[in-house]
Amino acid sequence: MKRIAILGTEASGKSTLAAALARHYGTVWVPEYLREFVDTEGRVPVETDQIHIARSQLKREADAARRAQRFLFCDTTPLMTAVYSIHYFGGIDAQLAVLAGTHAQDYDLTLVAAPDMPWEPDGLMRDNDEVRQTINRILLDELAARGIPYVPAGGSVEQRVATAADALSRL
Numbered sequence: 001m002k003r004i005a006i007l008g009t010e011a012s013g014k015s016t017l018a019a020a021l022a023r024h025y026g027t028v029w030v031p032e033y034l035r036e037f038v039d040t041e042g043r044v045p046v047e048t049d050q051i052h053i054a055r056s057q058l059k060r061e062a063d064a065a066r067r068a069q070r071f072l073f074c075d076t077t078p079l080m081t082a083v084y085s086i087h088y089f090g091g092i093d094a095q096l097a098v099l100a101g102t103h104a105q106d107y108d109l110t111l112v113a114a115p116d117m118p119w120e121p122d123g124l125m126r127d128n129d130e131v132r133q134t135i136n137r138i139l140l141d142e143l144a145a146r147g148i149p150y151v152p153a154g155g156s157v158e159q160r161v162a163t164a165a166d167a168l169s170r171l
Contacts, residue, residue: 001068001069001071001072002071002171003074004072006018007077009133014032015032017111017113017164018160027071051094051096054100058078077100082096082097086138087134106122106150110150111152111153112139115132115135151167
């Protein structure tokens with residue numbers, strides 16, 4: 001089974017892409033825990049929540065891996081939590097840094113959802129398009145610094161699925 005990381009900013013279509021790929025390949029995907037956290041807690045996370053969010057994401061990924069067929073599509077990883085920590089809290093706490101570093105190479109392919117979909121406010125989870133572009137730059141910088149190759153996936157859902165399918169065919 002191959003693990004596929006789908007990274008990107010909020011409102012970049014990660015969840016839509018993960019669900020579409022899971023349907024296409026007849027497997028499961030791991031939703032982003034952060035969304036559930038915000039809905040359940042009724043607030044955005046603070047710095048001390050970041051390690052819990054990353055650990056919860058990995059636990060859900062491990063649980064889903066037992067049900068996956070051929071591919072497991074992961075709507076975010078601890079690296080994305082680290083990227084948001086850099087932006088919102090000025091750095092990555094030591095535990096999160098270890099977790100993000102340890103698991104950064106766990107994925108057979110990294111897709112980066114382009115922030116080219118129209119930005120729309122959505123309650124507690126949406127800042128604005130300017131922040132979305134800043135987060136995207138931080139993400140690409142982190143991927144480069146860590147030597148993680150990635151495939152950009154932009155355009156319509158169909159175009160994104162086609163881009164991903166082409167990359168997956170080479171695994």
